[in-house]
Every structure is written in C-alpha cells, then in structure tokens.
Amino acid sequence: MVRRRLCAGDSRAGEKEGRMSKKQKKIKQKEETPAYKLALGKLRESAICDLAECFAVFCGDDYPIAKDDWAYVTSQGRIYLNPRREASVRELEYVLAHCMLQLGLGHFVESRMGDPLWIRACDLAVTAFLRDSKFVTPPMSFQGSLPVPAKTAEQAYEQLKLLPASRDNVSFSTMSGGRPDMVWEGKPDYEYEEELANSFRRSMRNTVREAAGLRPVSSYDVWHDHDDCMRARDWFITSYPLLGAIAADFRIIKDISVLKREGIRVAAVSPQLKEIYVNEDEDLTQEEWKFVLAHEFLHAALRHDVRCEDREPTLWNVACDYVINLWLREMNVGDMPDWVLYDEQFRGMTAEAVYDIVCADPRYYKGIALGDLLYGEAEWWDNLGGANVDEFYRKALQQGLEFHKKHNRGYLPSDLVEEIYAVSRPPIRWDVLLAKWFDEQFEPLENHRTYARMSRRQSATPDIPRPAWYLQEEPMEQRIFGVLLDTSGSMDRSLLAAALGSIASYSESRDVNHVRVVFCDAAAYDQGIMSPEEIAGKVKIRGRGGTVLQPGIDLLDRDEKFPKDAPLLIITDGECDKLKLYGRTHAFLVPWGNRLPFVPKGPVFRLK
Numbered sequence: 001m002v003r004r005r006l007c008a009g010d011s012r013a014g015e016k017e018g019r020m021s022k023k024q025k026k027i028k029q030k031e032e033t034p035a036y037k038l039a040l041g042k043l044r045e046s047a048i049c050d051l052a053e054c055f056a057v058f059c060g061d062d063y064p065i066a067k068d069d070w071a072y073v074t075s076q077g078r079i080y081l082n083p084r085r086e087a088s089v090r091e092l093e094y095v096l097a098h099c100m101l102q103l104g105l106g107h108f109v110e111s112r113m114g115d116p117l118w119i120r121a122c123d124l125a126v127t128a129f130l131r132d133s134k135f136v137t138p139p140m141s142f143q144g145s146l147p148v149p150a151k152t153a154e155q156a157y158e159q160l161k162l163l164p165a166s167r168d169n170v171s172f173s174t175m176s177g178g179r180p181d182m183v184w185e186g187k188p189d190y191e192y193e194e195e196l197a198n199s200f201r202r203s204m205r206n207t208v209r210e211a212a213g214l215r216p217v218s219s220y221d222v223w224h225d226h227d228d229c230m231r232a233r234d235w236f237i238t239s240y241p242l243l244g245a246i247a248a249d250f251r252i253i254k255d256i257s258v259l260k261r262e263g264i265r266v267a268a269v270s271p272q273l274k275e276i277y278v279n280e281d282e283d284l285t286q287e288e289w290k291f292v293l294a295h296e297f298l299h300a301a302l303r304h305d306v307r308c309e310d311r312e313p314t315l316w317n318v319a320c321d322y323v324i325n326l327w328l329r330e331m332n333v334g335d336m337p338d339w340v341l342y343d344e345q346f347r348g349m350t351a352e353a354v355y356d357i358v359c360a361d362p363r364y365y366k367g368i369a370l371g372d373l374l375y376g377e378a379e380w381w382d383n384l385g386g387a388n389v390d391e392f393y394r395k396a397l398q399q400g401l402e403f404h405k406k407h408n409r410g411y412l413p414s415d416l417v418e419e420i421y422a423v424s425r426p427p428i429r430w431d432v433l434l435a436k437w438f439d440e441q442f443e444p445l446e447n448h449r450t451y452a453r454m455s456r457r458q459s460a461t462p463d464i465p466r467p468a469w470y471l472q473e474e475p476m477e478q479r480i481f482g483v484l485l486d487t488s489g490s491m492d493r494s495l496l497a498a499a500l501g502s503i504a505s506y507s508e509s510r511d512v513n514h515v516r517v518v519f520c521d522a523a524a525y526d527q528g529i530m531s532p533e534e535i536a537g538k539v540k541i542r543g544r545g546g547t548v549l550q551p552g553i554d555l556l557d558r559d560e561k562f563p564k565d566a567p568l569l570i571i572t573d574g575e576c577d578k579l580k581l582y583g584r585t586h587a588f589l590v591p592w593g594n595r596l597p598f599v600p601k602g603p604v605f606r607l608k
Contacts, residue, residue, distance in 0.1 A: 034059065036081055039092035047135045048097065050199040051104045054190055057096065059083050068176035073099035074185040075108045077192070087139075094136045095174050101126045102182050104196035107153055110184060119180040121156035123172040124148060142172055201238035205248075229278055232289035232334070236297070240333070241403040242412070243297045245396040250297070253277045263371060266339075269296035271305050272376035272389065290334030296372065298324050301397045302423055303390070304351070305375050309606070310595045311355060317373045318365045319355035322346045327416050341368065348415060356599050398424040430605045431502045437587055437603060438506045441567045442479055480514040480529070480563065481507075482556050486572035488521040488547040495607045499571055499589050507532035516562050524552040547576045557582050572596075
C-alpha cells in the first residue's frame with residue numbers, strides 16, 4: 001500500500017509538473033542554469049557575438065584562484081571564473097566581456113606580458129571601451145574614474161609612464177590586488193581581432209536590417225545559410241556606405257525557375273521589385289560576387305531602366321554595362337569576372353554616349369549582351385508605389401554618397417559622382433528645358449538709364465537731374481528664330497498644341513515677336529514671318545504620308561533675309577530623313593517614345 005501511494009504520489013507529481021505553464025518551466029530552467037552560462041549566452045547575442053563564440057569558459061575548483069578574484073583569461077582563449085564568488089548575470093557579462101576583449105583588441109604581446117605597466121594599460125583600454133560601447137554594465141568595483149583618458153593600450157601605456165606614483169594605484173583588473181588577469185600560454189591559435197571586427201560588422205548589419213523591417217542575421221545564418229553571394233551582399237551593408245542602404249533593401253532570389261524563365265545566366269536586377277536574381281551554380285568567389293552585386297545595385301540606383309526611354313533596351317543595357325564595369329574596376333570593388341563587358345575605349349563616357357556608339361554595330365553588341373536589366377512597365381513609375389521606390393533610390397544613393405565621402409570609405413570616379421548628383425534631382429520637364437534653351441538663344445532685354453530724356457519725376461526735384469528708363473529698340477528686328485513643323489499627320493494633335501502653345505508663350509515673354517515658319521510633309525511650304533500667337537491658327541495637318549524636312553532647311557538657308565545665326569526649332573515625330581543643318585543652332589521637339597533616325601547634334605526635347 002505504501003509503495004502504491006508513493007507510485008501514485010509520483011504520478012500525481014508528474015501530472016502536476018506536466019500542468020506547469022511554459023512561463024513556470026522557463027523560470028525553473030533559468031534557476032537551474034548557472035549564471036555564467038546565461039551571461040555567456042547574452043554575450044553571444046550582443047555586439048561581440050562572433051568573438052564570444054571563440055572562448056571556452058570554465059567555472060570549477062580544479063585551478064588556483066583567490067577568493068576575491070573575478071576571472072582571468074589565457075592567450076589560448078580560455079576564461080577561468082571564480083566559482084566561490086557570488087555574482088549576478090550582469091556582473092558576469094561585464095567580467096567575461098572584459099576578458100574576451102583582451103584578446104579581441106590584440107593585447108596579448110609575448111614580449112610585454114611580464115611588464116605590469118602594460119597589463120594595467122590593457123585593463124584601462126578595455127574598461128574605456130566597455131564604458132563607451134555601453135552594451136554591458138560594469139560592477140561597482142569597475143566604476144571608478146580612469147587615471148588617463150587613453151583609448152588604446154599603447155596610449156595608456158605611454159601616459160602611465162608619466163603618471164605620478166601617488167595616482168598609479170588604480171587598478172581595473174578582474175583579479176584582486178591588481179594582479180594580472182592575462183596569462184600567456186603560447187601564441188594565440190585563433191584570429192580574435194578579426195572575429196571582433198566581424199562582430200561589429202554583423203551588429204551594424206542587423207541594425208540596418210531592423211531599420212528596414214528585416215529579420216536580424218543570427219549566428220546560425222552566418223555559419224549555415226550564408227554563402228559567398230550573401231556574404232558579399234552583407235559586406236556592402238556593413239563596409240560600403242555608398243550602396244549599403246540599397247543592398248539592405250534588396251532581396252536575393254535564387255529560384256532556378258525564375259532564372260530559366262527570364263533567361264538569366266549569372267545575375268539580373270529588377271529595380272521595380274527591388275530584387276536581384278542570382279545563379280548559385282556559377283562558380284564565383286566572394287570577391288567576384290561583390291563585383292556582380294555592385295553592378296546590379298548601380299543599375300537600379302542610377303535608374304537605368306527608366307533612363308532607357310525610347311532606346312533599344314538590349315543595346316541600352318549593354319551601354320550601361322560598359323560604363324558601370326569601368327567604374328567598378330576603377331573603384332576596386334571586388335574582382336571583375338572574365339566574362340563581363342569591359343572596353344577601355346568607353347572610359348569617361350556617359351551611358352548615352354556609349355549607346356550612340358553601340359548602335360553603329362547592333363548585331364555584334366546584341367550577340368554579347370548579358371541581359372541583366374529587367375525592365376518593368378513604364379506607367380508603373382507614375383503611380384504612388386513607383387514614386388515611393390523612385391524616391392528611395394534617390395535618397396539612398398545621395399545619403400550613401402555623403403557618408404562615403406565624409407568618412408573616406410574609398411575612391412569614387414568623378415563621372416559616377418556627377419551622375420549620382422544628376423539622378424538625385426527630380427527630372428526636369430520638357431517645357432522647362434525648352435524655356436532654358438530659349439534663354440540661351442535670346443538674352444532678356446533690359447531697360448537702360450539715359451540723361452538724354454527727362455525722367456517723369458524730374459519736376460519734383462528741378463535742381464537734381466534724373467535719368468529716364470528706356471528700352472533698346474535697335475536689336476528687336478534681329479530677335480527671330482525659325483520653326484520647321486512636321487504636318488504629315490502622324491503627330492499627335494494634343495502634343496502639337498502643347499508644343500506650339502509653349503513656343504508662343506516663351507517667345508512673347510522674351511520679346512521675340514518674329515518667327516519664320518516652314519511646314520513640311522512630303523514637300524516644304526513656306527509660311528513667311530509670323531508672330532508667335534499666329535502659328536497655331538495657321539497649322540494645317542495635311543497627312544500626305546512620309547515627312548521630308550531637308551527641303552525646308554535648305555529653303556531657310558538660301559533665304560538671305562533669314563539670319564545665319566538665327567536658331568531653328570524642328571518639331572517632328574522622328575519619321576523623317578537625315579538632316580543637314582549647315583552649322584545652324586538647332587533643337588528638336590519629339591514625342592516621348594519616338595526616336596530620330598540619326599544621331600542629333602542639337603538638344604532633343606521629348607514631349608510627354
């Protein structure tokens with residue numbers, strides 16, 4: 001009966017233990033776990049996480065240690081705690097961090113281990129570091145004022161030499177009586193300083209990821225799910241401010257089905273989705289992945305998909321590839337793979353200029369194209385989502401550039417810096433660019449003062465001569481420009497009306513009252529000199545097929561009454577012949593999405 005009651009009691013005790021809540025079990029487990037293990041677990045999730053993984057911590061009676069000691073550390077990464085000293089988890093966090101940083105900061109120098117002054121300098125440097133970082137709380141015995149304000153052990157060592165003996169009695173060692181807390185057991189067999197640097201990089205990366213709403217990277221991710229490509233991406237987040245924010249916001253996609261569907265061989269970028277698609281099967285080193293990812297980040301950040309406009313997408317992608325690869329080679333970002341597009345003849349050129357050269361041999365350049373820029377829908381950028389993504393790219397690149405230059409984080413080509421400044425500003429509308437062109441051609445007329453004519457206020461002060469304002473009339477006849485207008489019927493009427501209205505308003509605001517107008521479709525029709533507001537009323541859409549503009553240009557060039565230096569504005573849909581302008585200043589107004597069949601020498605304003 002007794003045994004039965006004991007068994008029943010054991011059963012009821014087991015049932016009672018099974019009915020314990022998760023919180024109660026957690027508290028019970030926490031009470032059973034030694035404090036030093038809890039402290040070590042916290043340090044492995046702190047700012048020195050990677051460094052904390054490299055140490056073996058002992059807490060037993062099989063090594064000599066005094067009653068009032070905290071701990072000591074050896075050059076082989078072993079930390080020996082005092083098992084007889086009662087301490088909280090916070091206090092042990094500080095003690096363990098102090099011991100770990102002795103190795104992490106490179107304080108174990110064999111030739112100096114017998115110098116008490118060097119040991120004291122190392123303790124001061126570690127104490128100052130822990131106070132500045134504030135990721136652990138020092139116990140009361142470590143909260144005294146530092147005798148010297150040095151930040152490194154070398155600085156502390158030199159200043160301690162000059163310190164009076166009366167102030168040389170302060171100790172921040174984890175061993176009682178000022179005894180050394182560092183024990184030499186041979187040359188360290190681990191790169192502790194490198195692990196400390198890795199800890200700081202991962203801590204910074206997690207901070208950026210949390211700000212972006214992403215999951216922090218754990219030690220499991222680093223050792224198990226982190227290949228060379230992901231480590232290369234994390235390098236940008238922690239060590240390359242120019243592209244750090246962009247790298248933190250992009251997703252790396254390794255879905256083989258997506259790669260096959262899009263025809264991606266190595267990598268490609270979707271600026272709209274903020275995704276980079278990579279092929280894991282490519283045998284690339286981490287340094288080569290840095291080059292590839294930087295290439296894709298710059299595609300998106302510099303808005304190459306939007307800047308394509310009416311250009312041939314494949315050839316535009318090739319032109320951008322050449323420019324980016326030249327920059328990255330000059331910036332020394334990673335190692336350039338052998339198969340990338342690289343040609344020194346394009347150095348110092350913009351993507352637009354390279355595109356004009358590439359178009360001369362489209363068959364060759366299409367054959368070597370990698371197709372790593374995925375274009376989305378152009379209309380998407382006009383909605384709220386597209387505007388937010390566009391603003392993110394501008395701000396991230398501009399702020400990254402400022403931080404990169406402020407902290408001297410690496411060389412940047414001047415061409416890239418200029419392009420970043422240009423991209424960071426919102427695009428200028430075509431009518432604003434057209435107004436600027438008018439300003440360059442016609443300087444505004446200014447009033448002048450003259451004493452040859454009496455001022456209207458002269459009667460108020462008869463004894464004081466006052467000059468009158470007058471407007472020069474002599475150059476008014478010379479303020480004239482020509483308009484060559486495509487009236488073949490392929491021009492959109494609303495765009496044509498907007499263009500003519502802009503021309504009229506700009507002309508009147510700049511006191512240009514004469515316009516020489518020529519209409520062209522299959523032939524040229526001279527309309528003579530007109531006032532700007534009369535142009536719209538005279539336009540007749542004839543719609544006789546193709547457009548031939550050269551006869552209209554020849555007509556104006558042969559006319560002796562039309563000045564040779566008068567600018568010419570050509571409004572066309574792009575379906576025209578190749579033009580010879582005879583050196584005359586000119587500009588084109590072309591609908592958005594259309595392209596001229598030749599390389600223009602004058603500016604092209606795209607109506608939208």
